[in-house]
Amino acid sequence: MMRISPSILACDLSNIAAEIDSVSEADYIHIDVMDGIFVPNISFGLPVIASARRRTAAVFDVHLMIDRPERYLSDFKKAGSDILTIHAESTSDPLRVIKEINALGMKSGIAIKPETPVSEILKYLPFADLVLVMTVEPGFGGQSIIKSCLKKATELQDLKRKNGYSYIIEADGGIDENNLPEVSASGVEVSVMGSAVYKIPIEKRNVKIAEFKKI
Secondary structure (H helix, E strand, O other), X not given: OOEEEEEHHXXXXXXXXXXXXXXXXXXXXXXXXXXXXXXOOEOOOHHHHHHHHOOOOOEEEEEEEOOOHHHOHHHHHHXXXXXXXXXXXXXXXXXXXXXXXXXXXXXXXXXXXXXXXXXXXXXXXXXXXEEEEEOOOOOOOOOOOOXXXXXXXXXXXXXXXXXXXXXXXXXXXXXXXXXXXXXXXXXXXXEEEOHHHHOOOHHHHHHHHHHHHOO
């Protein structure tokens, strides 16, 4: 069954408490943290995560698109993060950062951009709890899915089976109701969905999320 992680980057931030409540059937809440350096956009930081944590006990799936994330790992733990995903390109020693995330009691994730092959992250797969396949260029919401990136999910599933790895395969970028069957068939286990969830009338979101999970 597909797991769904609604991205609050697409929600009405002036009403974030109700927006979080409206997706209570989701498996995770996806939070994109951008610093304007690693990616050309600025989004949420620690105060937003801490405030949202006071509202819900949902699993916070935090995607760090920031330079040198190792500087803030304990802060993200204190704010209420459950899964912390970094980009290999954002730090000089990704494996050390992955291990530090796990040592702090969080699940660790490693993300790959559309142009990055799976071969670039092979050394991290035995240690990561999650692999995030970006199906758009990171930094902005509302982009169309790059379907060729889904081949990486299939490759990651093959590696997982052959080597006995335990990581979860997540995809993020342009996923909607129309392409979700193809995303699922590729081997993706968690789909990050932004506008595809938050454009739905608030009272119907949980019903739709339940339908998405069955695809």
